Amino acid sequence: MRKSRKAQLPNPQHRPEPTDETPPMSRAKQVRRLVSEGAQLLAAKRPGEAIPLLEEALRLEPDNVSAAINLGGAFILQGKHDRAVPALEAASRLEPDNPMVWSNLAAAYLGKLPLSTQTQQERAIAAYERALALDPHAPNVHYNLGLIYLERSDTEHAAAHFYRALETDPNDRDARYWLEKIRQGHMDIRADAADQHNG
Secondary structure, three states: OOOOOOOOOOOOOOOOOOOOOHHHHHHHHHHHHHHHHHHHHHHHHHHHHHHHHHHHHHHHHHEEEEEEHHHHHHHHHHOHHHHHHHHHHOOOOOOOOOHHHHHHHHHHHHOOOHHHOOHHOOOOOOOOHHHHHHHHOOOOOOHHHHHHHHHHHOOHHHHHHHHHHHHHHOOOOHHHHHHHHOOOOOOOHHHHHHHHOOO
8 A cells, every 4th residue: 555645734724604695606615625625634644634624515515526525535534434425425426427436435335344244345346346337447446346356255256356456557566466365276365355455
């Protein structure tokens, strides 16, 4: 997993509460600022601080897909997968052709792989497949599908997805690692796959 550098964030400033009389342009500008600040906090691995900003953005503009995707991502990073689902499902209705929405929704449906039920896995697989139908090279989707199939002891499907992950990103060392484990015939890889998904 690659580490990203923490973004330098501006000092938080007091935000006046908008009223119903707030002009539409200033409300739209405020929403853009809230979403931008929330995204910067997520990039800095500070989801707890991002959530209130993104919730406020969605309160002001309920149809803002960027706010919903970022809010869902913040909840996922905190392990609050159930809280991510409503925002991401709303985003999927607003932008059904957005592969990022489906990829994030799949992660929310799945939760933590070792604790996921078969139903959760099936919902995640369907959402990941929807993301791939929209963008066959969507980042990390084949890899995550491979981990789900490993958890289900379906090494044939897992290997196929890890191969596709390498086609998308030839430098994907994790996909290469799992392919090698499958080739070597390691049948005790389920626990390792679950650890990899949550690592």
